[in-house]
Amino acid sequence: MTKDSFLERTVGQPLGELTQLTSEQRAGVVRGKIHDLHFFFDEGRSIAERAAPPKTRQLAQSLFEALTFTGHEPPAGLAERIITDDLLRREADRDQNVYLGPLFTRRLTRAVPDLVFQPASANECSVALAWARRFGVPITLRGAASTAMGGAVPNDGGLTLDLSRLETVEIDAAGRVAVIGAGARLRTIHQTLAQRGLALSAYPSNLGGTLVGWFVTGGIGLNAFARGRALDTVRAADVLLPGGEHLRFHDDGRLDVPEDRHRRTLPADEAARWFESNGYAPLTLADLAGSEGALGLVLQVSVKIEPRPAIGAFLLSFESEARALEAAAWIERDATRGFGTPANVKLFSASHLRHVRAVWADEATKAWRAQPSAMSTGERMLPWTRIVGPAELGAPISREQDHGGAYLFVDFLDLDAARAFARGVVAAPGAPQVLEDESVRIAAERFKPQQSPHSCRGRRRSRRPRATLSMPKPTSWPTARRS
Template identity: 30%
Template sequence: MQTEADQQLKQIIHDPGRILFREEDLVSYGYDASFGFYKPDLVVQAASAEEVAGILKLANRYKIPVTPRGQASSLSGGPLPVKGGIVLDLSQWNDKLIIDSEDMVAVVSPGVVTAQIDKAASKYGLMYPPDPGSSQVSTIAGNLAENSGGPRCLKYGVTKDYVIGLKVVTPQGEIIHTGGRTVKNVTGYDLTKLIVGSEGTLGVITEATLRLIPRPPASRTLMVIFDHFVDSGTMVTRVLTSGILPSKIEMMDQASIQAVEAYQPLGLPTDAEAILLIELDGHPAAIADELEKIREIAANSGARKVTVAESDDDARELWKARKLVSPAIVRNKPTKISEDATVPRSKIPEFCSRLAQIKKKYQIDLVVFGHAGDGNLHPNIICDKRNKEEMKVVEKAVEAIFQAALDLGGTLSGEHGIGTMKSAYMPWEFGPQELDMMKRIKTAWDPNNILNPSKIFPVPGQKLVLSE
């Protein structure tokens, strides 16, 4: 970066320890949990809206790309500095976590770790429902930027359903607020919802006001085992049309079951084609009633076995199976391509069978698990990115997964975002007018295209390339 800009940066960030430029720092800030690597020129750890505003004004003056970043657990390449420039690390700014139990809101700074919000709310009998699998590491601003979901979102909705106000620094360095502290608010355009899910391309979130809800008094977990993968999809649809709304329905396919057993034996049946983990929450009497109905549905959907947890410890033990899938599946090969194509609920069984066909056709190591209840399965391809021939086949399989989801009326991403990993496929889901409307919004907020450039929008002729 220019020396003049360097001088000005030091006036914005007074603590030189928060400006990182050593090679090892730059390299470590070049990765997220997805596939790519892009090295930034500089990393700045911001700790106030004024600092963020100063950096964005400077970046506009010198046309320097700025990429906001939380804990870099993104699976879509969101925090990767594709055009170099500055990585704006917000993960260290985690000093504010206020629970107002009367207004039933939490006010948080951007770097607060997601699980800490629910933990703090629970002390007041309240709950912050969004619970991404990464909630012990991911930041709230990362969740807001990706509009993250999680198992509990089946019943309670995703991140956007819980944010009622934001403080944001625009790409041109203005500090603005959106929404407020009221649960109802229809004053003006809903800029809060525009920022949520914008993947750090429209503004930098510097504070969020989140809605909390009463914590349900009880919960029960059950595990349902299937001989046939497609039957598990059928059961999900039957449960959801039965009048019962579980808080979670998570699915593991046979490859996930076998991987977990090989990693840490839990006594799961490795010959079963699928497992569903279901959690019911609410009043104990209602749960008891729903449990019986679910048993009936399981029996009618071809389930081999139903195990109901009798205590919290039992429930934790059953959930351990699902929690171990991610670490277990990467033991055989080093690369994991995590997709989150999502289909309407009624199409879950068909999506399951399309995935089984794709696995057979391309002979890939495809592991399917995830939030089956909301149609947001996670097909994961386990591969080795050093093997170019294998990666060419993986590219084709990924395309087939996207096509299957779109054929069934679904979408490219249910929660991980588009980032760099799926931008090539945006024209498969949207027409030119729709993409143009989105680009016009981006240009209105960020005329110099300095904030998180090269994300979401496809470059003409762009393809998914995993084999280079």
């Protein structure tokens, strides 16, 4: 008699019944018991006992044997991290795109992976890559699948590597660097750093995604005006190449390569020759940014961190977009000598602000109407201590809220720079009006969904960090050894 799966035991309902429900009904049942569906869950049964398709069970047994060293006990929980349940594998056939439904993912492609594996170490990742290469099994890398472009979705089944267990967050406060694992969620990263009075220098507006995923998808996010792109914040990256080589790329062009049981650091010119001698085109850290995972599996990145700041925020209203753009050019031109470089300069339309106001007015966001922002005080999980509005910073405030044809949002990570901007904003071209409460709201809205529960009925999808690695076609499927 087979045991119930982990999912069945957790939700108290047989898998057969769950599969008869619509996706929305199923999500409602599961979310009531499991609040973070970004993680896959173990099944609690040996691979041989599982009610999985023959191909899935065969691949699972073969991968298990590849990961088990002869004469040694299997790593703790290994079988449970090789996921074969049909329901759980189907959770990996989509990302956060609410329009990418089963018509595309299951009829036009083979988006449901044959197997999902959660590696818990760099060595397990390396073994899985080598196994897939040997047998020609396509690999899809998946962090949190929080974007909507399909990069974490298979198109030919195969193996999905769910990297959620590579969730290291190590802090070197003196060196102003944090080492972030491929599966570490931004929510966890922000909270861990905030507890030490620190923050990322730049980051995406996504709390559920992964920082590594943001980097390999070419991220440009919050604080980019002052701190640059994701690439500009990364000091080093540990990467497994498709051939299994474990390299470390540095931002100055150096490359750490394996040599016997040790590692050797090569200068930039020798690094290029190393790639050529090993059958690769030369690669640098910059090549990894935006590579979508096609060049290798990024295990972790070392990123710049800084003291957790207070934010000075301004929402400027203009009669037209042309006037707003004129002011944006003035900000860029005068920033360094007048008031310092803003962290963010964002142009948006009147219709965008109307949409944001509608979200704030929604019944589900009453707490946001009660004060300028529930996040303005800098809860422990956030990368700032507080958000300061323009009135406190000394800017002249407009009482008119609705005359704008376009808006500029400007904020600073240095309150002295923000005060200098508040004094100088009266000289800005385009005659901007400064809005008080909404300046703070817009600053805090970076981590708040911009859609009300009534404006989007699609289900929330689970961040991808990466795409599919090319593997040769198999000559035959791996055959499990019989004991």
